[in-house]
Amino acid sequence: MTLDRVSLESAAVCTVPGTASRECVSLRPPSPEDAQEFVARMRASRKLHRPWISMPQSMEEYAAYLERSRKETNAFYLAHRREDDAIVGFLNISEIVRGKLQSGFLGYGAVAQFAGGGYLTEAMRFLLREAFTTLRLHRLEVNIQPGNLGSIALAERCGFQYEGFSPRYLKIGGRWRDHERWAMTREGWRAVNRLERERRDSNPRVAPGERFTVLAVVRVE
Numbered sequence: 001m002t003l004d005r006v007s008l009e010s011a012a013v014c015t016v017p018g019t020a021s022r023e024c025v026s027l028r029p030p031s032p033e034d035a036q037e038f039v040a041r042m043r044a045s046r047k048l049h050r051p052w053i054s055m056p057q058s059m060e061e062y063a064a065y066l067e068r069s070r071k072e073t074n075a076f077y078l079a080h081r082r083e084d085d086a087i088v089g090f091l092n093i094s095e096i097v098r099g100k101l102q103s104g105f106l107g108y109g110a111v112a113q114f115a116g117g118g119y120l121t122e123a124m125r126f127l128l129r130e131a132f133t134t135l136r137l138h139r140l141e142v143n144i145q146p147g148n149l150g151s152i153a154l155a156e157r158c159g160f161q162y163e164g165f166s167p168r169y170l171k172i173g174g175r176w177r178d179h180e181r182w183a184m185t186r187e188g189w190r191a192v193n194r195l196e197r198e199r200r201d202s203n204p205r206v207a208p209g210e211r212f213t214v215l216a217v218v219r220v221e
């Protein structure tokens with residue numbers, strides 16, 4: 001998988017509230033040119049990220065991050081706001097296993113300045129299309145600490161399904177933390193897309209640019 005060749009052009013409807021344009025964010029793999037902005041934005045987002053994740057806080061840490069992003073088993077993306085190219089967040093797929101699994105783990109975070117603006121919701125939809133089409137994955141898994149309501153809200157809104165509770169699953173900040181396991185399969189993603197299309201088609205008042213939430217969870221047998 002050559003990330004430089006990833007093209008994320010899309011015709012998706014922008015879901016950021018109050019925005020008339022069709023797309024508000026685009027996804028690109030992190031590059032050396034992003035170093036200064038990314039590190040500055042991650043440093044400024046420390047309070048939002050703690051205690052859930054820790055991100056590069058120095059140029060050295062960013063260099064290591066960039067190195068990891070280039071591994072065959074990872075697919076890292078930065079979400080850029082289209083109007084000014086500002087980095088608004090990141091979404092990273094890691095530990096991709098091919099063969100009979102075709103699966104990866106997803107992690108993400110917003111830039112504090114832009115948090116709550118709907119950018120991550122839209123970026124997640126682009127990410128899901130990328131994962132289930134270009135990357136040909138079959139399953140994406142997100143592990144979320146039970147108290148991380150913002151992350152749970154985002155996963156749920158984008159159609160991930162709750163699969164179960166994993167006690168003492170990940171060591172974060174020096175302690176083994178419980179996590180909830182949320183996942184989406186390609187079939188689930190298609191079902192979510194179908195639902196959203198049907199809802200849009202059956203309600204002409206849902207205009208392009210208007211945001212809506214997946215209200216039904218679809219079980220794919």
Ligand SMILES: CC(C)(COP(=O)(O)OP(=O)(O)OC[C@H]1O[C@@H](n2cnc3c(N)ncnc32)[C@H](O)[C@@H]1OP(=O)(O)O)[C@@H](O)C(=O)NCCC(=O)NCCS
Pocket residue numbers: 048049050052053107108109110111114115116117118119120121122142143144145148149150151152153154
């Ligand atoms: C999780 C995270 C990426 C969400 O980003 P975001 O910028 O809030 O995403 P969006 O703006 O697209 O979505 C905002 C929506 O989430 C909801 N939300 C955000 N934070 C919330 C919270 N603490 N509790 C409940 N809902 C929350 C908002 O109500 C909003 O929904 P609404 O507009 O329908 O009311 C961000 O909170 C973050 O970076 N958290 C720290 C890092 C992290 O936890 N990463 C994931 C580890 S598993």
